[in-house]
Amino acid sequence: MKLWGGRFQEETDGRMDDFHSSIHFDRRLYREDIAGSIAHATMLGECGIISKEEAEAICQGLEEILADIEAGKVEFDPAAEDIHMNIEKLLTEQIGDPGRKLHTGRSRNDQVALDLRMYLKREIEALQELLTELQRALLEQAESNQDVVMPGYTHLQRAQPVLFAHHMLAYFEMFQRDYERLSDCYKRTDVLPLGAGALAGTTFPIDRERVAELLGFSQIAQNSLDAVSDRDFAVEFLAAASLIMVHLSRLGEEIVIWSSQEFGFVELSDSFSTGSSIMPQKKNPDVAELVRGKTGRVFGDLVALLTVLKGLPLAYNKDMQEDKESVFDAVDTLKGCLEIMAPMISTMKLRPETTRKAAGGFALATDLADFLAKRGLPFRQAHEVLGKLVYHCIQNGKQLEELSLEELASFSPLFDGEALGLLSPEASVELRDHLGGTAPRQVAKQLARAQKILAGRQEKQQ
Numbered sequence: 001m002k003l004w005g006g007r008f009q010e011e012t013d014g015r016m017d018d019f020h021s022s023i024h025f026d027r028r029l030y031r032e033d034i035a036g037s038i039a040h041a042t043m044l045g046e047c048g049i050i051s052k053e054e055a056e057a058i059c060q061g062l063e064e065i066l067a068d069i070e071a072g073k074v075e076f077d078p079a080a081e082d083i084h085m086n087i088e089k090l091l092t093e094q095i096g097d098p099g100r101k102l103h104t105g106r107s108r109n110d111q112v113a114l115d116l117r118m119y120l121k122r123e124i125e126a127l128q129e130l131l132t133e134l135q136r137a138l139l140e141q142a143e144s145n146q147d148v149v150m151p152g153y154t155h156l157q158r159a160q161p162v163l164f165a166h167h168m169l170a171y172f173e174m175f176q177r178d179y180e181r182l183s184d185c186y187k188r189t190d191v192l193p194l195g196a197g198a199l200a201g202t203t204f205p206i207d208r209e210r211v212a213e214l215l216g217f218s219q220i221a222q223n224s225l226d227a228v229s230d231r232d233f234a235v236e237f238l239a240a241a242s243l244i245m246v247h248l249s250r251l252g253e254e255i256v257i258w259s260s261q262e263f264g265f266v267e268l269s270d271s272f273s274t275g276s277s278i279m280p281q282k283k284n285p286d287v288a289e290l291v292r293g294k295t296g297r298v299f300g301d302l303v304a305l306l307t308v309l310k311g312l313p314l315a316y317n318k319d320m321q322e323d324k325e326s327v328f329d330a331v332d333t334l335k336g337c338l339e340i341m342a343p344m345i346s347t348m349k350l351r352p353e354t355t356r357k358a359a360g361g362f363a364l365a366t367d368l369a370d371f372l373a374k375r376g377l378p379f380r381q382a383h384e385v386l387g388k389l390v391y392h393c394i395q396n397g398k399q400l401e402e403l404s405l406e407e408l409a410s411f412s413p414l415f416d417g418e419a420l421g422l423l424s425p426e427a428s429v430e431l432r433d434h435l436g437g438t439a440p441r442q443v444a445k446q447l448a449r450a451q452k453i454l455a456g457r458q459e460k461q462q
């Protein structure tokens with residue numbers, strides 16, 4: 001018989017069990033479910049709602065069930081619907097009557113919200129550690145290639161030279177914001193829903209502060225209806241996860257481009273590349289492509305949950321059972337991507353001669369225009385002069401660096417020997433010497449900032 005079977009006269013149809021059971025995916029929450037139940041039972045005992053002995057029997061029984069599950073000894077029963085009722089059923093089978101008191105003053109509605117919050121708190125911290133690893137890989141690439149120049153692009157057309165380290169640190173910044181977004185999401189996940197009961201609270205004299213303390217929650221949900229209806233924290237998590245995937249996907253895309261023969265900026269390690277079953281010469285950047293490809297799944301998870309929630313009246317509705325698979329899928333996908341991107345980045349080899357060569361030529365045009373502007377020509381006119389110069393070069397099959405001073409001077413009398421000295425990617429980056437610029441001095445400051453961020457994080461974790 002079902003745990004809720006009292007008012008029912010007929011057996012549940014097997015197809016119904018198959019359709020609405022969630023045990024095949026919410027079994028993942030067994031640790032949280034047991035920890036939550038132990039805290040609840042402890043509080044019930046302390047408040048005299050059940051006896052101390054009953055509370056102890058419950059807690060001990062739950063510990064044993066936990067050990068059994070971890071040892072692979074437990075087979076869950078789909079007819080018991082979900083992880084909550086499976087564990088309650090196991091408990092009652094194991095300890096008898098006290099087990100039947102566990103659900104006093106509680107509902108699966110506040111229980112499931114609790115489990116999901118506890119699960120996400122743990123996973124957010126794990127993801128932050130993985131993000132840190134990726135940031136470290138980016139930082140190390142920046143550190144060990146500090147004087148390498150490469151073209152920066154807009155519209156995927158060569159634009160202006162930048163330091164490769166500057167480019168790596170741009171991603172560091174993106175993942176830094178992601179890290180902070182997760183911390184922010186953690187704050188709103190760290191709110192105890194237990195005590196809301198089914199929706200209206202409970203008639204038992206419970207102590208929610210005590211449960212929050214036992215489970216390490218820093219806040220308590222202030223409205224019982226909201227406590228069981230709220231999945232904002234999960235939406236926020238999925239939004240943060242989606243944005244991390246956007247960043248990973250953009251990085252992946254750059255690596256696909258950079259490792260092409262046409263660019264040849266980087267060579268990926270054999271250990272993180274694949275071959276072709278037919279073309280013997282191929283070395284494919286599968287990691288970067290798959291990360292790019294998996295991004296859609298996580299967006300899907302976000303949109304799925306938003307859609308589940310949008311039409312729901314307060315409070316709990318069974319639709320909300322659909323929240324978990326989206327969250328689990330996003331966690332798994334994101335973890336998998338972060339775990340593989342970090343070593344792929346750290347083992348990637350840069351080809352500095354190739355990036356330097358690509359960073360010269362017309363990518364230096366802005367520097368010459370700036371030169372004329374510094375000599376007093378309004379920038380818009382300087383731009384025009386350079387446009388003509390570039391066109392002249394194209395017509396004559398030349399690069400800017402190959403022009404003589406006479407040729408330059410025929411476009412503007414303001415050009416002199418100093419202008420020729422500007423015509424290298426190194427000179428170009430050197431001049432962008434202000435906060436946030438790509439000059440080596442500024443990039444060194446960014447590096448120091450990044451090192452400090454990671455060092456502070458390590459200290460916090462210890």
Ligand code: ARG
Pocket residue numbers: 022026082108109112316318320321322
């Ligand atoms: N398996 C359910 C879920 O994941 C647990 C809560 C069920 N509550 C209920 N009243 N049916 O949402």
